[in-house]
Amino acid sequence: MEKKKTINIKKLLSDNSIYVFLVLAILVIEIIEPSFLSISSIVNIISLTAASLPMALGIAGTIILTGTDLSAGRMVGLTACVSAALLQSTDYIGKLFAGIPTMPIFVALIAALLIGAIFGCLNGFFVAKFSIHPFIVTLSTQLVMYGILLMFLMIGNNNGQTLSGLAPEYMQFVSGSILSIGGTPIPNYVWFAVIITVIMWVIWNKTAFGKNMFAIGSNAESARVAGVRVTGTIIGVFILAGILYGYTGFIEAARIGSNSASTGLNYELDAIAACVIGGVSFVGGTGKIKGVVTGVLLLRIIFVGLMYIGVDSNFQYIIKGAIILTACIIDMKKYRVRK
Amino acid sequence: MSDTVILELQNVTKSFHGNTIINDLSVSLKAGTVHALMGGNGAGKSTLMKGLFGVFSYDSGTILLEGKPVSFEGPRDALMHGIAMVQQELNQATQRTVMENIWMGRYPKSGPFISTKKMVEDTNRLMEKLGINVDPKATLADLPPSQRQMVEIARAVSYDARVVVFDEPTSSLSDTEVEKLFEIIRTLKANGCGIFYISHKMSEILQISDEISVLRDGNLVATRPASEMDEATIIQMMVGREIGDVYPSGKAEIGDTLLKVNHLSTMYTQINDVSFELKKGEILGLAGLSGSGRTSVLEALFGLSTRSSGEIILNGKPVQNNSPREAKNNGFILVTEERLKNGIFRNQDLIVNTTIANLDAYKKGGALLSSSEMVEDTQKVIDMLKVKASSIEAPIANLSGGNQQKLIIGRWLLCKPTVYLLDEPTRGIDVAAKSEVYRLINELAGRGHSVIISSSETPELLGICSRILVMSAGRLAGEADASTATQKEIMELATKYL
Known part of the structure; x- marks a missing residue:
């Protein structure tokens, strides 16, 4: 009887390994540097999580389809620069669109979402219609996007320079705060991220589109036989991902304040790592919104924590790599036992 | 020994x-x-x-x-x-x-x-x-x-x-x-x-x-x-008890022509000029050696194999069935032969596996699905087909082959189709379950539905069908009346074009 109980605890721990990991990480950092769990540093971690979460939610969909998306970071870069260019202050000297007035904020948002949707559609189209692996498709399209971004930054007298001097209303809209906790303001984009996460949860769990996505990721042939619109759903998943990257670009532009061709570079790698840590498996057909959120949060805590306790910045990369691998080993063990 | x-x-x-x-x-x-x-x-x-x-x-x-x-x-x-x-x-x-x-x-x-x-x-x-x-x-x-x-x-x-x-x-x-x-x-x-x-x-x-x-x-x-x-x-x-006859007794009343297939040929498989009729309430068998094209005929009707020529006429109206989705919307369903390859979703739960073909039915007003109705229907299928499962939220891979098969048949029953295409529906399932599947098929026919069963087991076709079409090397070799035909006759037809 006693033995059975310990096995259950073991199983409980391994099934929830990511949370165990999360608690351990916080404990270790907190012990080394007790000021880690201050309100300002917690709000900082939550803000950083909120900034990268929508993108991870987009990539998660493509991973559920047994794919991936290497173009996400570049798409963020492109949409960030477009948003920034449309919302530069009129009195800023180096304004890219020198002749035109500052656009309303929602015009820039819609432009960013639209660009994301179009490129997402393109990705999905090649994946679904020609059965090319998303790795290859997005490897190619990210180059195309980078080229377009570089050309975009050459418009007018900009000559490839960093875009800054953003309109204060824009900065206020994204990073401003309607609520403070203990004197630390919570930026608005945290609330946006909460809303997006709820919408994504509904899409994944409560719509035919979401069910079809999981079914296709699990077995595309079976899905086709069951009368699921396979091509349409795959394209849809990539469009949805593109929209989320576009949104991330819109937020990043204001969050960073100055944007260049390197904005968004390698963002997709962190997002993919977060998904995998959160149990969105490359096997396809498995993953939960909850997992993605926890994955992004865990990764952020580790990134911020390592900086916080003053680990050498070069050495940080090694630790990050090791932690991602370890988390995945623990996660995979869970599946192996089940077989 | x-x-x-x-x-x-x-x-x-x-x-x-x-x-x-x-x-x-x-x-x-x-x-x-x-x-x-x-x-x-x-x-x-x-x-x-x-x-x-x-x-x-x-x-x-x-x-x-x-x-x-x-x-x-x-x-x-x-x-x-x-x-x-x-x-x-x-x-x-x-x-x-x-x-x-x-x-x-x-x-x-x-x-x-x-x-x-x-x-x-x-x-x-x-x-x-x-x-x-x-x-x-x-x-x-x-x-x-x-x-x-x-x-x-x-x-x-x-x-x-x-x-x-x-x-x-x-x-x-x-x-x-x-x-x-x-x-x-x-x-x-x-x-x-x-x-x-x-x-x-x-x-x-x-x-x-x-x-x-x-x-x-x-x-x-x-x-x-x-x-x-x-x-x-x-x-x-x-x-653990006696079961009566494996095959159900009493054939359904056969009505007017429901489906007419004229000169069906396929592009990439060897189906060549196959024509037949299917009547309301009829259970039609499709016999033939493996590789004779039984599966291809069903796949061509369901939009899985590309047709090169031929027409499909349902209730007097031509239908295209160019994709499984279109075929499903026209009232066709197909239970495939290779369950793992194109039947089940291994790592998905029983609810997804059961309701996936019928999701439109659970939309409440807008785009949102009703989870409770999906669970209800899944439970209904499990009860009706006596599926042995510990939890409907566990992956289908945990079930035995026969129970997976029952669930797939149940998936399609939920779509309320008019033409049932069943490819080896009793493959890998036990006698008791087989007998239940036969009874189910017979019941469907009794309610005026039409069924085409492809099978490698001739006795099974003789037991439940009214008519049996025999395929040989992609062509229709002949037709046999199930009540009088013998296994030998069917075997002879099956080797006709070899």
Whole structure:
């Protein structure tokens, strides 16, 4: 009887390994540097999580389809620069669109979402219609996007320079705060991220589109036989991902304040790592919104924590790599036992 | 028949997620004999054998190989000890060649390099010995399921195993291929091998086995010499009660023409000028050897195989059925032959697996789905078809093959179709479940639905159909009245164009 109980605890721990990991990480950092769990540093971690979460939610969909998306970071870069260019202050000297007035904020948002949707559609189209692996498709399209971004930054007298001097209303809209906790303001984009996460949860769990996505990721042939619109759903998943990257670009532009061709570079790698840590498996057909959120949060805590306790910045990369691998080993063990 | 026990399983137990699948079971296998394992779906046959083969280990109990206790760390370890298994679900590297699949992990070498020449020779020698006609360099994906099955059998035999386990080896084989398999088994027997044989096909079991063990719900009911058993006894032992006639009595009233297929030909498979009619309330059989195009006809009707010519007329109106989705919307459904490949979603729960084809029905007003209705319908299917499942939120992979099949049939019932296309609907399911499926099909016909069943088991077609179409090499060889036809007549038609 006693033995059975310990096995259950073991199983409980391994099934929830990511949370165990999360608690351990916080404990270790907190012990080394007790000021880690201050309100300002917690709000900082939550803000950083909120900034990268929508993108991870987009990539998660493509991973559920047994794919991936290497173009996400570049798409963020492109949409960030477009948003920034449309919302530069009129009195800023180096304004890219020198002749035109500052656009309303929602015009820039819609432009960013639209660009994301179009490129997402393109990705999905090649994946679904020609059965090319998303790795290859997005490897190619990210180059195309980078080229377009570089050309975009050459418009007018900009000559490839960093875009800054953003309109204060824009900065206020994204990073401003309607609520403070203990004197630390919570930026608005945290609330946006909460809303997006709820919408994504509904899409994944409560719509035919979401069910079809999981079914296709699990077995595309079976899905086709069951009368699921396979091509349409795959394209849809990539469009949805593109929209989320576009949104991330819109937020990043204001969050960073100055944007260049390197904005968004390698963002997709962190997002993919977060998904995998959160149990969105490359096997396809498995993953939960909850997992993605926890994955992004865990990764952020580790990134911020390592900086916080003053680990050498070069050495940080090694630790990050090791932690991602370890988390995945623990996660995979869970599946192996089940077989 | 010798009396030397080659392998003994003593008091083995295995449970998954707290469900005991096999319970304190003991069987022994004598050298040079075939020991059949029979039982309903989920009785524990495959689990028992997988434990022996090292796919997982038993929770308790002992394996004695030639009197010595052994335990295997994995299939490879089992193979090294001379235990081979032909598994029910083919686990092959389908993009690789026949010979690579056979010699995987132990390729013949010359020096440090793999010798392709030797590999071809070894494969040819093996195939010749077994009387199988397959090109060693053919890619598995290009071969029909029956040939892939033969390759799997050849692979198991190639290990010079002392114990060979066959788990439903004949489910995708035609009658002549089964005969070939039996010859192979007889050769193995003569060489002193012990053979465990799992199958749901009574006639095969009685024909090939020396001893029969019957399992029910993870327990051993009895082990007896095959000569003392007959079909009725086995069935009674399996289900624990007597079941009446396997085939339902009373045929449905046949009405007007529902479906007319004219001059159907396919682009990439060999279907050539097939025409027939299907009436309301009719159960139409599709017989033929494997590779004769039975599956292709159904796939062409369902929009899975591309048609090159021909028309499909439903209720007097031509329909296109260019994709499964279109076919589904026109009231067609298809239960496919290869459940794993294009039937189930392995890692999804029972709810998704059951409701996936019918999601539109759960939309409440807008785009949102009603979870409660989905759960309700899933439960309805489980109750109606008596699916054995511990939780509807567990992945379907946890169910036995027969229960998976029932769930897939249930998935389609929810769509309320008018034309049922069933490709080997009773493949790999036990007698009791088969009988339930037959009754279900008969009931559907009784309600005026029309069913086309493709099957490799002629007795099954004779038992439930009213008419049987016989395919031969992609063409329609003829038609037989199920109430008067004999197996011999159908076999003759099946070989007409060969």
